[in-house]
Amino acid sequence: MNEVIKKAKQAKKAKAELVYQTTEAKNEALFLIGEALRSKQDYILEENHKDIECGKEKGFSPALLDRLSLNPERLNDIVDALSLLINLNDPVGERLETIHKENGLLIERVRVPLGVVGMIYEARPNVTVDAATLCLKTGNAVILRGSSSAINSNKALVRVIQEALAQSMLPKDAVQLIEDTSKETAKQLFTLNEYLDVLIPRGGKKLIDMVVRESTVPVLETGAGNCHIFIDKSAQSEMAKQVVINAKTQRPSVCNAVESLLIHESWAKHSGRSLLNALQTNGVEIRGDQLICELVPSAVPAEELDWETEFLAPIISVKTVSDIQEAVKHINCYGTRHSEAILTENEENARFFLTSVDAAAVYHNASTRFTDGFEFGYGAEIGISTQKLHARGPMGLEALTSSKYVIKGNGQIRI
Amino acid sequence: MNEVIKKAKQAKKAKAELVYQTTEAKNEALFLIGEALRSKQDYILEENHKDIECGKEKGFSPALLDRLSLNPERLNDIVDALSLLINLNDPVGERLETIHKENGLLIERVRVPLGVVGMIYEARPNVTVDAATLCLKTGNAVILRGSSSAINSNKALVRVIQEALAQSMLPKDAVQLIEDTSKETAKQLFTLNEYLDVLIPRGGKKLIDMVVRESTVPVLETGAGNCHIFIDKSAQSEMAKQVVINAKTQRPSVCNAVESLLIHESWAKHSGRSLLNALQTNGVEIRGDQLICELVPSAVPAEELDWETEFLAPIISVKTVSDIQEAVKHINCYGTRHSEAILTENEENARFFLTSVDAAAVYHNASTRFTDGFEFGYGAEIGISTQKLHARGPMGLEALTSSKYVIKGNGQIRI
Incomplete structure (x- = not known):
């Protein structure tokens, strides 16, 4: 039997057992996984070293090699995150609705695990532990399909996790790793509707787009962020x-960093140069429209592509607009529905922007960098959803659950 | 420009206006639609008559012709449903979460419309009004793609709706009908991710399966119901x-009717014959396993296909099982995750069944026929979801909404 089918069957079997595990049993398993990651540190780092060596041979960039690397400190962070996860509320079993019918029926809607979660992701080995433990906390089985560049690390981590599960009340087969990292195994997961309840891609836009396009299994889309800040006429200089520099430079490589600036013409005239110079002083390249290039001659003229690009780098596209309508229209056209901000002292304009801009998170007078599960106080984050069904914005544990109606009677029939 | 693209563009434009309509404006539009449906009754019935004549020529079954037919009474029911809809709470704008951050940020999660809803459905013209008005109530634009057999009725209904919208504060283009009912236009909707936020198929299993398989637009799946009742050892005879006869015969053509019966061996021996005879007296054909055929010699021997068929007719498959584990395993294998019931006096078995059976609605000692938005008190029903993401079970107005984080600050930046 093919590896994917074999492991999918095992995961489906594990799911049937996971569904009636107590919170205590799940937390105990997470604790044992933490202990095992600590005690097997040398083994894990040795295996990770193989991936690094292999990456060097293949000429990976220093940034990629860094993302691939584990060390005692990073392993420690992973185990610390696990302790936090243990302390989070277990959403499974929560009553979401209670309906008492006149005929005596009691209808309750309760939270249940999704079932089997498929996770397709790139590079970083910490995602392996992250995905496995978030799924276990919410009573889900998980099938992991990481990238070939991290395969030795992933195999070691999953082996350690499975050994810990074998010591726990949870089924060892709840966490599965697809070891064949050829394209075919990823594609096989796309149509595994019989075994998978949901597929979560984590990685670059190309990967996510492919999963959305080709998967018949329902997808939780964690998308890219071409985020905008609109500086309205009345914005405080x-x-x-401060907000623009924070949103662009505090961590340019993440999805909630700002990529594009829209500036009201009249604001641009009195305060534009000062802002743009400050950005340049902070090492940011400006790609501007004509007015911007006139204000700051060292700016690069923007091309059409610049309005739709998520740079993830110290580059920003800057456009002047004649009113808020033009700004909203531009954002709804070029934005990726992630995080969008308006800076204004005009309450009516703020209201119009917050209502009209179609995005997971909309801001008035704050940096877009706050769109984050931890910043929102969720204690854990599966990713940031840019789709509209099921979950939108930073996804906490609840995004890994569904619900079910449980109806209790004493012989009621429908009349 | 192609009809689908043209109307999708209009719907997307309308969505931008719908997003800030008040509850009052939406309800007024619904009221005007009700008035118009009443005053244009003759025109609508005339157009419907054309579909009926056409259907007769094509040799449609009496059942299909009946589903296609409108008459003054049915139009009246449609308008009455509209009055109920007006009185329902508007979910849009509801605050789902409020987070006060120490740095002064106010984070609110609020309900918003989905945007543009695509609806692909078969035969019944009442779905046209239903879908359009449920979408308008929740601030969504809608693109309707009905079947060719109802095209004259659908054109008339949408024309009347659009004329009413033109009198209201809502954009007339919020409701669009694709008049070209060739297969190509349905397929075009499957990949219209740029314009559509969600696609809802309503109809037979074949249609729904095709949409799930081929659509890259997120789908709300309203699925088939191969529903089971398990009669445990201790069930009251x-x-x-009463429950089995109700679940099978009260309305055999609907998705929450029972299709398959699992009977504990020992119960079958003492009360099986009496139950099965009662079913036969009620006109139900029994397709049984060996033991059942021995108990009731007039039963038809069941074939493998009978366990997986949604009969939607006075036929029931009946299997004996040796324990509850076998029953649960059978249901999780053959069921469609719709509605599943256990009849038992054993509380522990009830708990095991309710937890282990993977379905939208699980029942203890009651008929499966209660799985219904109106029975649950939701006042409206989009359909019954058998998927696990976004909505599961009977979907009320909330299933047509998403949420968005609205964050208000006074210059906060991330440190």
Whole structure:
């Protein structure tokens, strides 16, 4: 039997057992996994070293090699995150609705695990532990399909996790790793509707787009962020400078960093140059429209592609607009529905922007960098959903659950 | 420009206006639609008559012709349903979460419309009004793609709806009908991710399976119901008889009717014959396993296909099982995750069944026929979801909404 089918069958079997595990049993398993990751540190780092060596041979960039690397400190962070996860509320079993019918029927809607979660992801080995433990906490079985560049690390981590599960009340088969990292195994997961309840891609836009396009299994889309800040006519100059510099430069490589700036013409005239110079001082390249290039001659003229690009780098596209309508229209056209902000002292404009912009998170007078499960206080994050069904924005544990109606009677029939 | 693209563009434009309509404006539009459906009754019935004549020529079955037919009474029912809809709470704008951050940020999660809903459905013209008005109530634009057999009725209904919208505050283009009912237009909707936020198929299993398989637009799956009742060892004989006869015969053509019966061997021996005879007296054909055929010689021997068939007719498959584990395993293998019931006096078995059976609705000692938005008190029903993401079970208005984080600050930046 093919590896994917074999492991999918095992995961489906494990799911049937996971569904009636107590919170205590699940937390105990997470604790044992943490202990095992600590005690097997040398083994894990040795295996990770193989991936690094292999990556060097293949000429990976230093940034990629860094993302691939584990060390005692990073392993420690992973185990610390596990302790936090243990302390989070277990959403499974929560009553979401209670309906008492006149005929005596009691209808309750309760949270249940999704079942079997498929996770397709790139590079970083910490995602392996992250995905496995978030799924276990919510009573889900998981099938992991990481990338070939991290295969030795992933195999070691999953082996350690499965050994810990074998010591626990949870089924050892609840966490499965697809070891064949050829394209075919990823594609096989796309149509595994018989075994998979949901598929979560984590990685670059190309990967996510392919999963959305080709998967018949329902997908939880964690998308890219071409985020905008619109500086309205009445925006405070100093606030605008601080917020824009924070949103662009505090961590340019993440999805909630700002990529594009829209500036009201009249604001651009009195405060534009000062803001753009400050960005340049902070090492940011400006790609501007004509007015911007006139204000700051060192700016690069923007091309059409710049309005739709998520740079993930110290580059920003800047456009002037004649009013808020033009700004909203531009954002709804070029944005990726992630995080969008308006800076304004005009309450009516703020309201219009917050209502009209179609995005997971909309901000008034704050940096887009706050769109994050931990910042929102969720204690864990599966990713940031840019789709509209099921979950939108930072996804906590609840995004890994569904619900079910449980109806109790004493012989009621429908009349 | 192609009809589908043209109307999708109009719907997307309308969506941008719908997003800030008040509850009052939406309800007024619904009221005007009700008035118009009443005053244009003759025109609508004339157009419907054309579909009926056409259907007769094509040799449609009396059942299909009946589903296609409108008459003053049915139009009246449609308008009455509209009055109920007006009185339902508007979910849009509801605050689902409020987070006060220490740095002064106010984070609110609020309900918003999905955007543009695509609806692909078969035969019944009442779905046209239903879908359009449920979408309008929740601030969504809708693109309707009905079947060719109802095209004259659908054109008339949408024309009347659009004329009413033109009198209201809502954009007339919020409701669009694709008049070209060739297969190509349905397929075009499957990949219209740029314009559609969700696609809802309503109809037979074949249609739904095709949409799930081929659509890259997220789908709300309203699925088939191969529903089971498991009669446990300790089930009360009289209760079992009443519940099974109700679930099978009260309305055999609907998705929450029972299709398959699992009977504990020992119960079958003492009360099986009496129950099965009662079913036969009610006109139900029995397709049984060996033991059942021995108990009731007039039963037809069941074939493998009978365990997986949604008969939607007075036919029931009946199997004996040796324990509850076998029953649960059979249901999780053959069921369609719709509605599943256990009849038992054993609380522990009830708990095991309710937890282990993977379905939208699980029942203890009651008929499966209660799985219904109106029975649950939701006042409206989009359909019954058998998927696990976004919505599961009877879907009320909330299933047509998403949420968005609205964050208000005074210059906060991330440190």
